[in-house]
Amino acid sequence: MPAERSGRAQYTDILTALRDIVAADSADDVVRAALTSARATARADAAFWMDAREDGLHMVAGSGLSQPEVHALSHIPPDRGLGGEVLRSGGPASTPDYSADPRAIPRMRQLLEREGLVSAAAVPVSGAAHVDSVLYVVSRARRPVESEELRALAGLASMAGELRERAAERARAAQDMRTLEDDRERSRAERELYLATAESMLSGAGLDHCLELAGDAWGASVHLEGPNGRPPRPGNPTVDRSRTTGCVREFRVPGTDNATLTLRGAAATGDDSVRVLAALVGMDLARHRAALETEIRLTDHLVRSLLDGSKDELRRLWHRALLVGLDLGVPRAVVAVGGDRHVDRALLDTLGRRVRSRVPGAQLTTFEGDAFVLWPVRGDAESTVLATHLAAIVEECRPHMLGAGIGPVCRRAEDYPAAVREARFALRVGVHGRRERAVVSVESLGMYRLFAHVGGVDALAAAAEESLAPVLRADTRDGSDLLHTLQTYLEKDRRAAETARALHVHVNTLRYRIERVCKLLRVDLDDPDARFFLLLALRLSTVVGRRDGR
Structure with missing residues (x-):
């Protein structure tokens, strides 16, 4: 034990330690203050606190130990050593020489000998109905612990245990309050x-x-x-x-x-x-689905009104257009998109996503099997890149084999009926014409766009084929090249020598072919009207003729 100190000094140390216990804010602070007070009360060199669990006692904190990290993992079985006796009896236990005590645990004996500690005492820290913890004091001197010291230690431990539990309750309440505040936040x-x-x-x-x-x-x-x-x-x-x-x-x-x-x-x-x-x-x-369904219905109605509305109907279109967010004051190109099959709702949705990813203000609907896009064009730059956008959209929609026909830009409601017919005509030229193209602008057709208003592609193709049918049949039957010869001859303005050079044939061969064409078609090529209609049929066949060669 340390050197004798005056009773007054020891009493002062005990009061100071008790004050620290009472003033401690946390459960850990209570334990540390209790260990300091226990050392002062029992005039001990070291003290440590162990909590009771199902598998025995476990180290919580120590004071005065020279190797605290060694003791941090200390564990005492519930039925061994001084702590085991305290757990069984609920009262204090002590020994003047731990190394010679039969209750000593070998590992704990080694740890205390390494610290130079000899005598030891243990008192219970009791809870409501059982011992929650054990408070140990150990000294380097060999001496018995007096009963008064044990009672004082037991009282101190009981008070520390109660204060520790209250501090833990305060900590839990504070944590609950923080959790509540966190939940509120x-x-x-x-x-x-x-x-x-x-x-x-x-x-x-x-x-x-x-x-x-x-x-x-x-x-x-x-x-x-x-x-x-x-x-x-x-x-x-x-x-x-x-x-x-x-x-x-x-x-x-x-x-x-x-x-x-x-x-x-x-x-x-x-x-x-x-x-x-x-x-x-x-x-x-x-909400979006309902809005989309409403938009589809209104847009369908709007486009149909644009296609075949009367003047009275067109005057009412401005109000209908506003319902679907369509400002008819914004110039819009009419684009027809289709293929060999009708455009169904699933394909229209795909087209809609592709189109609106490039121009959010576009409107789409289906009409007579084709999709129609009203594409906003706010400047020459947008009009220039329109064909590029459509070519990319057609490619992205594969494996659907689609084409697109670009009609004129409309600036008034009255412009749309004619624009729709021309856009569809351009689409048919691209999809069914001999010059297969994914995107065809009606502007690229020149004067042929006028034929969009006189029967459409099928009627024009049939008329052209009917005019040239005898020559077509002869070429098919005999393997001749009469149709090409006729077209070259007319395009060269009936100059025989120039035509023969272009066809790589003798002039006499050319004359023979032309005579045969005249007999088959029953025409006189000296007649300007006959030449005009034949050349028109040839040009229409090139533009709208069927790719199957009929």
Whole structure:
């Protein structure tokens, strides 16, 4: 034991230590103050506190130990040593020489000998109905611990245990209060998030912006997957599920066919909050579907009115156009898109996504099997790149074999009926003409665009073929080249020598072929009208003739 100290000095140390115990803010501070007070009360060189658990006593804190890290992992079985006796009896236990005591635990004996500690005492720290902890004091001198010292230590331990529990209760209450405040703050933040999300949805900001708001608030990446994102994976369940791999959580969006709201990252929010957002997303998708269906109906009606409306009908179009956000004061090119098959609703949706990704203000509908796009053109630059955009869209829609016909730019409602016919005519020229092209502008057809208003491609092709039918049959039957000879002869203004050189034949051969053509067609090429109509039929055959060669 340390050197004799006056009773007054020891009493002062004890009071100071007790004051520190009472003033301690945390449970750990109570234990440290209790160890200091215990050393002063028992005139001990060291003290340590061990908590009782199911498998025995475990070190909590020590004071005066020269190697505290060695004792940090100390463990005493519940039925061994002085601590085991304290747990069994509920009273104090002591020994003047721990190394010679039969209750000594070999490992604890080694640790105390390494510290030079000899005598030891242990007192219970009792809870409501059992011993919660054990307070140990040890000294380097060999001496018995007096009963008065044990009673004082037991009282100190009991008070420290009660104060420790109160400090722990205060800590738990403070933690509960912090948790409550965090929950309130989270609820407030999520309420603001839901309001901001709803306002963004109603203002037309788009789901991407709304999900970005949620991701910023939760500290995670939020995505909509399924019909509005990537295609849903086969076998996706229709109930919520969470996946721990990569911190991914998925929630079904109500009112959709297998769409999911996916969170990636350690999101600082609960599942219920995400389900509320998923419900908001579902309502917004339903609103967009209803708006889209209304827009489709109104746009269909509008385009049909533009196609075949009377003057009275055209005067009412301005009001209808505003209902679908279509400002007829904005110049728009009429574009016809189609192929060998009718454009169905699924293909129209695909076209709509491709078109609106390039020009959000475009309107689409179907009419008589083809898709029609009213493409805003606000300047010469946009008009120039229109064909490039359409060529890319047609390519992106493969394997559908589509073509596009670009009609004129309309600036008044009265311009649309003629523009629609010309756009369809250009489409038919590209899809069915011998010069196969994915995109054809009616402007590139020159004067042939006039034929858009006199029966269409099929009627023109039939008329051209009927005029040239005898020559076509002869070429097919005999393998001759009469049609090409006739066209070259007329284009060379009936100059025989020049025509023969172009065809790489003798002039006599050319004259023979021309005579045969005149007999087959029963025409006189000296007649200007006959030459005009034959050349017109040849040109129409080139522009609108069928690629099957009929």
